[in-house]
Amino acid sequence: MSSLARRRATDYTVKVISVAFAALALLLLAWILWTLVxxxxxxxxxxxxxxxxxxxxxxxxxxxxxxxxxxQIGIALAIGTPIGLxxxxxxxxxxxxxxxxxxxxxxxxxxxxxxxxxIGLFVYQLxxxxxxxxxxxxxxxxxxxxxxxVVVRTTEDMLNLVPIGLREAAFALGAPQWKVVTLITWRxxxxxxxxxxxxxxxxxxxxTAPLLFTxxxxxxxxxxxxxxMASLPIAIYQYAASPFxxxxxxxxxxxxxxxxxxxxxxxxxxxxxxxxx
Amino acid sequence: MDATLTGNQAASAMAAARKPTGRLSDPxxxxxxxxxxxxxxxxxxxxxxxxxxxxxxxxxxxxxxxxWSTTWNPVTEKFGAGVMVFGxxxxxxxAVVIALPLSFGIAFFxxxxxxxxxxxxxxxxxxxxxxxxxxxxGMWGFFVIVPLMAAYVQxxxxxxxxxxxxxxxxxxxxxxxxxxxxxxxxxxxxxxxFITAMFVEVLESVPPMIKESAYGVGATTYxxxxxxxxxxxxxxxxxxxxxGLGRALGETMAVTxxxxxxxxxxxxxxxxGSTIASTIANEFxxxxxxxxxxxxxxxxxxxxxxxxxxxxALSRLLVRSKLKG
Numbered sequence: 301m302s303s304l305a306r307r308r309a310t311d312y313t314v315k316v317i318s319v320a321f322a323a324l325a326l327l328l329l330a331w332i333l334w335t336l337v338x339x340x341x342x343x344x345x346x347x348x349x350x351x352x353x354x355x356x357x358x359x360x361x362x363x364x365x366x367x368x369x370x371x372q373i374g375i376a377l378a379i380g381t382p383i384g385l386x387x388x389x390x391x392x393x394x395x396x397x398x399x400x401x402x403x404x405x406x407x408x409x410x411x412x413x414x415x416x417x418x419i420g421l422f423v424y425q426l427x428x429x430x431x432x433x434x435x436x437x438x439x440x441x442x443x444x445x446x447x448x449x450v451v452v453r454t455t456e457d458m459l460n461l462v463p464i465g466l467r468e469a470a471f472a473l474g475a476p477q478w479k480v481v482t483l484i485t486w487r488x489x490x491x492x493x494x495x496x497x498x499x500x501x502x503x504x505x506x507x508t509a510p511l512l513f514t515x516x517x518x519x520x521x522x523x524x525x526x527x528x529m530a531s532l533p534i535a536i537y538q539y540a541a542s543p544f545x546x547x548x549x550x551x552x553x554x555x556x557x558x559x560x561x562x563x564x565x566x567x568x569x570x571x572x573x574x575x576x577x
Numbered sequence: 578m579d580a581t582l583t584g585n586q587a588a589s590a591m592a593a594a595r596k597p598t599g600r601l602s603d604p605x606x607x608x609x610x611x612x613x614x615x616x617x618x619x620x621x622x623x624x625x626x627x628x629x630x631x632x633x634x635x636x637x638x639x640x641x642x643x644x645w646s647t648t649w650n651p652v653t654e655k656f657g658a659g660v661m662v663f664g665x666x667x668x669x670x671x672a673v674v675i676a677l678p679l680s681f682g683i684a685f686f687x688x689x690x691x692x693x694x695x696x697x698x699x700x701x702x703x704x705x706x707x708x709x710x711x712x713x714x715g716m717w718g719f720f721v722i723v724p725l726m727a728a729y730v731q732x733x734x735x736x737x738x739x740x741x742x743x744x745x746x747x748x749x750x751x752x753x754x755x756x757x758x759x760x761x762x763x764x765x766x767x768x769x770x771f772i773t774a775m776f777v778e779v780l781e782s783v784p785p786m787i788k789e790s791a792y793g794v795g796a797t798t799y800x801x802x803x804x805x806x807x808x809x810x811x812x813x814x815x816x817x818x819x820x821g822l823g824r825a826l827g828e829t830m831a832v833t834x835x836x837x838x839x840x841x842x843x844x845x846x847x848x849x850g851s852t853i854a855s856t857i858a859n860e861f862x863x864x865x866x867x868x869x870x871x872x873x874x875x876x877x878x879x880x881x882x883x884x885x886x887x888x889x890a891l892s893r894l895l896v897r898s899k900l901k902g
Contacts, residue, residue, distance in 0.1 A: 311797035314682075315690055321682035322691070325703045325773075328766055332709060332717050339720075386613030394610060404614045407621045410889050413820065414882070415827020417854050418628065421878045425627040429866065445620065452617065478606035506710020509829040509854070513861055533712050537830065540716050555713050566708040570701055 333559070340556025343549035348557075353519045353535060356544035362554050364521045365535035368436070371523070372515060372531060373504050375440035380447030381497055387448070388455025388496075389481060405456075412449040417509035419445045424513040436522075436529035439515025446507055447500040454496025458489040461576070492576055495569040502565035506558055508533035532558055625882065632876025638869060643876060649840040649856075651863070656873035658880055660842045664757070664850040665881065668832065669825035671761025671846070676769045676821055683769075684776035688806075689798050700777065707770035715834030718763040719755075723835055726762075727754030731847050749845040755837035758846040763831050768821035775817035775896065779810035816895030823888040827881060829854040853881040 347361045354360025387404065395401020423442040428434055462485050470480040486493065511517070517534035518527070532554050539551035636643055639656060646657025687700055731752030738748040750756075783806045791801045807814065837849020838859055851859070857874050864871035 307797055307800065311799040314685070314799040318682040318686040318690060321679050322686040322699060322703070325679065325683055325706065325769060326699065329702055329706050331721075332706075332713070335717055335721055336713070383613050383616060386610055387617050390610040390614035394607070395614065400614065404617055406890070406893060407618050409893050410886060411617070411621060413823055413827075413885075413889050414624075415829065415854055415885055417827065417829040417857055418624065418878050418882050421631070421857065421875060422624045422627050425631050425875070426623070448617065448620070476603045476606075478602050481606070502708060506712065508710070508712045509858060512858060533710065536712055536716070540712075540719070540834075551716065555716055558710060559713055562708055562710060563705055566705060567701075570704075574697075 336552070336556045336559055339549075339552040340554075343553035344556065348550070348553050352521055353530065353550075356542070356547050359546070360550070362532065362535055362550060362557075364518065365530040365532045365554065366557075367523075368515070368518065368530035369505065369532040371525075372436060372440045372443055372511075372529060373501060375437075375525075376443030376447055376504055377497070377501065379440065380444035380500065381451055383444075384448045384451025384496075384500070385455055385493065388452040389459060389486075391452065391456040392459035393477075393481060393485070408449050408452045411445070412453060415509075416446060416507055417512070420510035420513045423510070428514060434514065434516035434528040436515050436525035436527065439511050439529055439531065440525075442510035442514045443504045443507065446504050446510060450500040450503055451493075451496050454499065455489075455493055458492030458496065458576075459485055461492065462488045491572050495572045498565050498569040498572075502562045502569075505565075506533060506562050508537050512537075625879075628875060628879040628882055632872055632879045635869065635872040635876040638872075643873075644880065647842055651860070651870055654869050656870065658853070658873075658877055660840050661851055661853045661856050661877060662880065662884075663842055664836070665826055665852040665854070665884070667850070668757050668760045668764065668836065668852055669822055669828075671758060672764035672768055672825040673818060673822050675762060675765035676772055677818060679765070679769055680772040680776055680817075680821075683773045684780055685799075685802050687773070687777050688780045689802060700774075703773060704770050706766060707774075711767070711828060711830040714763050714767055714831035718759065718831060719834040722763065723754035723759055725754075726756075726759050727752050731758075735847070746844050747846045750843070750847050752847060753837060753849060755835050756845075756847045756849045757836065760832045760836040760850075760852075761846075763835055764825045764828050767828065767831060768824050771824060772817050772821040775820065776810075776814055779813040779817070780806050783809045812898060813896045816892045816897075819888055819892030819895065823885050823892055826852075826885045826888060827854055828852075829858050833858045853877045857881075 347359060348363075349361060349366065350363060351359065351361030352364045353362065387408070391401055391405055391408075395404060419442050423438050423445065427438040427441055431438075466484055466488060467480055470484045471477075475483075511531050511534050515531060515534070516528040517538065518530040520530075522529060536551045536554045536558070539547040539554070542548065542551075635656065639646065643657055644662070645659045646655075647659035648655045648657045649660060650656070683703065687696055691699060731754070735748050735750075735752060739745050741748075780802075787809065788801050788805055791805045796804070832852050833855040836851060836855055838851050838855060839849035840851055840856070841848070843850065857878055860870065861874060864874055
C-alpha cells in the first residue's frame with residue numbers, strides 16, 4: 301500500500317471511529333432517558349402529586365418531597381441570586397484586570413466544580429451542629445452555596461457581552477454608576493442573567509449530596525423551616541435503595557420528574573443564550 | 578478594550594465631575610458589589626476552615642498516618658483514610674481513561690466532520706448528559722448497568738484476562754457488577770460532556786490560517802487535527818482533562834450506588850470499593866454528633882477538598898493561560 305493510500309485509510313478510520321463515539325454518546329443519553337420513561341412513566345399518577353410519602357404498600361406519593369424541594373430551592377434562590385448577581389457585576393465592572401478580581405474569579409471557578417457533598421458537610425458544621433439539628437434552612441443554605449457560583453459565572457459572562465459604548469454613553473450623560481449598572485447594563489443583559497438563574501435552579505434541583513446532612517429528609521408533611529424537611533432527591537435516594545417495589549417505582553417516578561424538569565430548564569436557557577449571541 | 582474606558586475607569590472619571598445624584602448612592606452601590614465579591618472569597622475560606630476544624634480531632638487521635646492507614650473499623654473506632662483515598666483516585670482515573678479517547682473523538686467529530694447544521698444540536702445533546710443529576714446516573718447505573726456488567730462484561734473478562742501475569746491482577750474476583758470499573762464507567766459518561774465542551778472550545782480557537790497551511794501542503798483532516806490543532810491547544814486540553822478528573826474525584830451519589838461500598842483495598846477493577854465521597858454519604862447517618870467517626874468523616878472531607886482543590890486549581894491555570902494568551 302502506498303503511503304498516500306495508508307494516510308487516507310487512517311484518516312477514514314479515525315473519522316469512522318469519531319462518528320461512532322459521537323453516536324455512542326447520543327445513544328447513552330437516549331438510553332438513560334428511555335430507562336427513565338419506561339420505568340418512571342407507569343409509576344406516575346395523580347397520587348404522586350396528591351399524597352405524602354407513606355410506608356411501603358400504603359400507596360403513598362411524593363407531595364411533601366416535591367413541596368419541600370420547591371421551598372428549599374425558592375429560599376436558596378432568594379439568598380443566592382442577589383449575592384451571585386452582585387458578585388458577577390463586581391467581576392465585570394470592577395474586577396477586570398485587578399488582583400482581587402482575579403482572586404474572586406478563581407475562587408468562584410473552584411466553588412463551581414467543588415464536590416457538592418463537601419458543601420453539605422460545611423453547612424452541617426456551620427448551621428446544623430451549632431443550632432441543634434437538621435433544618436430546612438440548612439438545606440436552603442447548602443443549595444444557595446451551589447447556586448451562587450453558577451449565577452456569578454453567567455452574570456459576568458453576560459455583562460461582558462454588553463458593549464462598552466453603552467456604558468460610556470450613560471456615563472457621558474452624567475448618570476451615577478449605580479444607575480448605569482442597574483438601568484443600562486443589567487437591562488441589556490437581562491435575558492442572559494435570567495438564563496444563569498434558570499441554570500442554577502436546574503443544578504440545585506438535582507443536588508442530593510448537599511441535602512443529606514442539612515435538611516436530612518422528612519417522611520411527614522412539614523413546612524417548618526426549623527425542622528428536617530423532605531426533598532425530591534433525598535426521597536429518590538431513600539426509595540431507590542429500598543427493597544420495596546412500590547417505593548422503587550416511586551423513586552423512578554421522581555427521577556423522571558426531576559430529569560424532565562432539569563432538561564427542560566437547560567434547553568430553555570440554551571435557546572435564550574443562542575438568541576443573544 | 579485598551580482604547581476605551583472600562584466601567585472602572587469611567588466611574589473614576591465620573592467621580593471628578595459628579596452630579597449630586599450619585600453622591601451617596603454610588604459609594605453604597607460599589608460597597609455592595611465589593612462586599613459580594615469578598616463574600617465569595619470568605620465562603621471558600623470558611624469551607625476550608627470548617628472542614629479542617631471539624632476533622633482536626635481525628636487527625637490528632639490517629640496522627641498523620643490517618644492519611645494512609647487502611648483500617649476503617651467502626652467497632653474498634655480505628656479509622657484511616659487509605660482505602661478511600663485509593664478508591665477515590667483509582668475510580669476517577671478509570672473515568673478519565675475511558676472518557677479521554679471518547680472526548681477526543683467527539684471533539685474531532687464536532688469540529689471537523691459534522692455538517693454545519695448538525696453541529697449545534699448534537700453538541701447540545703451531548704451537553705445534556707452533564708445536566709442529568711448525579712442521582713439519576715446512580716439509579717441508572719444500579720438498575721441497568723450493574724446487572725449488565727455482572728452478566729455479560731465481567732465473566733468473560735475474568736476468564737480471558739484474569740490468568741495473565743501482572744495485568745491479571747486487575748481482573749480478579751467474583752463478577753459482582755458493582756465495583757471500581759462500573760463506578761469509573763458511569764463517571765466517564767458524566768465527565769465526558771465537560772471535557773468535550775472544553776476541547777471543542779479550544780479547537781475552535783485554533784487560527785484557521787495555520788490549519789489551512791497544513792491542508793495546503795496536503796495533510797488529511799486527521800493529520801491536521803493531530804499535528805496542528807491538538808498541539809496548538811495542548812495546554813488547555815490538559816486543563817480540560819484535569820477538570821474532568823476534579824469532577825470525578827468529588828462525585829458522590831452516582832458512585833455510592835454502583836461502587837459496592839466495601840472498605841477493603843483491592844487492585845482489581847471488579848472489586849467493590851469506596852471513595853471518600855461515597856464513604857461520607859454512606860456512613861454519616863451512623864455517626865453521632867461529636868463522635869470520633871464523625872470527626873474522621875470530616876477529616877476525610879478535608880482531604881477530598883485538598884485533593885480536588887489542587888486538581889481544579891491546576892486545571893484552571895492551564896485552561897486560562899491558553900485561552901487568554
